[in-house]
Amino acid sequence: MSKIVVMTSGKGGVGKTTSAAAFAAGLAQRGHKTVVVDFDVGLRNLDLVMGCERRVVFDFVNVINGEARLNQALIKDKRIDNLFILPTSQTRDKDALSREGVGEALEKLKDEFEYVICDSPAGIEKGAVMALYYADEAVIVTNPEVSSVRDSDRILGVLQSKSKRAEENREPVKEHLLLTRYDLDRVERGEMMAVDDVLDILAIRLLGVVPEDQAVLRASNLGQPVILDGTSTPGQSYRDAVSRFLGEEIPHRFTRREKRGVFQRLFRRTA
Amino acid sequence: MMIVDIPAEGDPLAGVETKLRQAPSFFDGAPVVLDLLAVADDARVDLIDIVARLREMGLIPIGVQNGGDRQNATALAAGLCPFPIWRSGRQRPERESDSNGEHDDQELAEPQPASGAKSQDGQREATAPPKRDGTPALLVTRPVRSGKRLYARDGDLVAAAPVSAGAELIADGHIHVYGPLRGRALAGVRGDETARIFCQSLEAELVSIAGAYRVREDIDEALIGKPVQIFLKGEQLVIDPLVRTPK
Ligand SMILES: Nc1ncnc2c1ncn2[C@@H]1O[C@H](COP(=O)(O)OP(=O)(O)OP(=O)(O)O)[C@@H](O)[C@H]1O
Ligand SMILES: [Mg+2]
Numbered sequence: 001m002s003k004i005v006v007m008t009s010g011k012g013g014v015g016k017t018t019s020a021a022a023f024a025a026g027l028a029q030r031g032h033k034t035v036v037v038d039f040d041v042g043l044r045n046l047d048l049v050m051g052c053e054r055r056v057v058f059d060f061v062n063v064i065n066g067e068a069r070l071n072q073a074l075i076k077d078k079r080i081d082n083l084f085i086l087p088t089s090q091t092r093d094k095d096a097l098s099r100e101g102v103g104e105a106l107e108k109l110k111d112e113f114e115y116v117i118c119d120s121p122a123g124i125e126k127g128a129v130m131a132l133y134y135a136d137e138a139v140i141v142t143n144p145e146v147s148s149v150r151d152s153d154r155i156l157g158v159l160q161s162k163s164k165r166a167e168e169n170r171e172p173v174k175e176h177l178l179l180t181r182y183d184l185d186r187v188e189r190g191e192m193m194a195v196d197d198v199l200d201i202l203a204i205r206l207l208g209v210v211p212e213d214q215a216v217l218r219a220s221n222l223g224q225p226v227i228l229d230g231t232s233t234p235g236q237s238y239r240d241a242v243s244r245f246l247g248e249e250i251p252h253r254f255t256r257r258e259k260r261g262v263f264q265r266l267f268r269r270t271a
Numbered sequence: 272m273m274i275v276d277i278p279a280e281g282d283p284l285a286g287v288e289t290k291l292r293q294a295p296s297f298f299d300g301a302p303v304v305l306d307l308l309a310v311a312d313d314a315r316v317d318l319i320d321i322v323a324r325l326r327e328m329g330l331i332p333i334g335v336q337n338g339g340d341r342q343n344a345t346a347l348a349a350g351l352c353p354f355p356i357w358r359s360g361r362q363r364p365e366r367e368s369d370s371n372g373e374h375d376d377q378e379l380a381e382p383q384p385a386s387g388a389k390s391q392d393g394q395r396e397a398t399a400p401p402k403r404d405g406t407p408a409l410l411v412t413r414p415v416r417s418g419k420r421l422y423a424r425d426g427d428l429v430a431a432a433p434v435s436a437g438a439e440l441i442a443d444g445h446i447h448v449y450g451p452l453r454g455r456a457l458a459g460v461r462g463d464e465t466a467r468i469f470c471q472s473l474e475a476e477l478v479s480i481a482g483a484y485r486v487r488e489d490i491d492e493a494l495i496g497k498p499v500q501i502f503l504k505g506e507q508l509v510i511d512p513l514v515r516t517p518k
Contacts, residue, residue, distance in 0.1 A: 124418075150417055150436065150437065153416050153417040153418075153435045153436075153437070154416060154417045154418045154437070156414070156416045157415075157416030157417060157418050157419045157435075157438075158418075160413060160416065160419075161419070172413070201433075201435065201436075201453075203414055203432075203433055
């Protein structure tokens with residue numbers, strides 16, 4: 001059965017688009033037919049991160065307005081089978097999306113795809129609510145800092161009350177946490193929150209911890225989802241997260257120092 | 272806590288501005304309750320604007336008192352809690368129970384304003400705390416997230432989940448939180464002085480019983496993170512650790 005998954009956060013710039021691209025690519029790599037939809041009307045970042053900005057003819061807004069058919073707007077990824085992108089308009093604003101129009105488009109996408117990944121705009125208002133309204137599952141993208149955690153908490157509240165599932169009193173939207181831009185040095189210095197502190201407040205299932213790493217910027221400059229860079233820590237972390245999303249139980253990585261320092265090793269040996 | 276009398280005419284916050292000018296740092300971060308006694312229920316008071324201005328002044332607007340039905344409804348919309356009036360020591364309300372018998376069992380129910388008629392001269396009709404007999408408790412089993420506000424009208428509120436900072440629990444009766452209480456909890460909001468708050472871990476931003484408050488800053492650090500019960504002893508808000516009685 002196909003699923004609509006929203007990447008949302010409340011706070012801006014935490015890594016939703018990066019994560020949406022990585023997740024969509026990861027799911028497609030695992031053999032699931034996946035489309036990633038850009039709900040951030042007016043900004044249009046997703047096609048850049050996916051490296052297909054030069055192939056955009058029609059977009060999501062055109063489809064909703066009946067100016068183009070879905071198949072005309074969908075862009076097939078050149079690297080990964082099973083992966084499609086539905087870009088958004090850069091010239092329109094968030095009002096261009098109507099709830100009915102979005103609903104119809106998502107229904108059609110569900111007929112064709114196993115996973116529909118929705119890249120939400122920042123905020124907790126209209127645009128973000130539009131992106132999460134039809135969701136079956138939500139990946140809450142959070143950075144290890146107080147303001148981001150607070151906003152994630154708020155968006156969880158919005159999911160509980162304003163999603164279609166909530167309105168219809170159906171089983172609630174399934175919630176997952178993706179902790180991104182995790183900088184161990186800063187966590188250890190007490191400048192950022194540790195995984196456990198975040199989990200203590202949000203109390204939802206942890207899908208993965210993605211380290212802060214240059215590889216993300218490098219990948220997005222190349223127009224390549226970072227998950228394709230299997231040598232990088234974010235790439236590996238996103239792969240693990242996708243596996244967990246698909247139900248596999250694997251231990252978490254990148255949440256603490258992997259190697260012990262020389263001093264600690266010596267200490268161990270003598271102990 | 273600061274009670275601000277809103278005048279019938281003129282700049283509603285002129286008095287506050289004067290006070291702040293006299294003692295700029297004294298009121299920093301003080302919770303504010305707006306008293307609407309002087310203002311007729313149908314007069315226009317822009318509570319949203321007042322809230323924004325108070326925040327800019329570094330104050331924390333939390334509620335209104337002596338409001339009429341309409342004012343209380345606007346207050347709720349502006350994020351203010353309509354409180355019973357007698358904490359100000361002006362008039363002690365006595366009210367017939369206006370229990371509507373209906374209990375909102377929706378987790379995300381928006382609160383109803385505390386009702387109370389206001390007569391022409393601005394005096395509130397005498398009111399009494401609502402009867403709570405037999406009203407089932409409002410039970411929530413999912414985390415109460417930041418920005419959410421739950422109101423248990425005529426009864427108790429039981430949260431079997433964490434209550435986030437920025438969330439608000441309001442009840443005419445008791446409040447129980449089986450988890451950390453990080454947001455605000457206001458029990459006995461329509462005047463029940465016997466109402467209590469119980470929580471597994473006190474980390475609240477604000478707690479209140481029947482209109483008496485304590486903000487986080489005024490809570491003894493030793494009690495933070497502890498299981499406690501909170502109740503009124505006379506006019507005094509008491510926070511007691513919940514300890515098991517030794518055998
Ligand atoms: N793990 C990471 N390590 C380093 N940089 C990162 C990481 N994740 C994201 N970034 C960077 O953070 C910035 C914001 O990321 P992104 O655009 O994915 O966030 P967003 O939540 O979609 O933002 P918006 O709210 O504006 O849509 C980008 O410059 C991106 O390269
Ligand atoms: Mg984005």
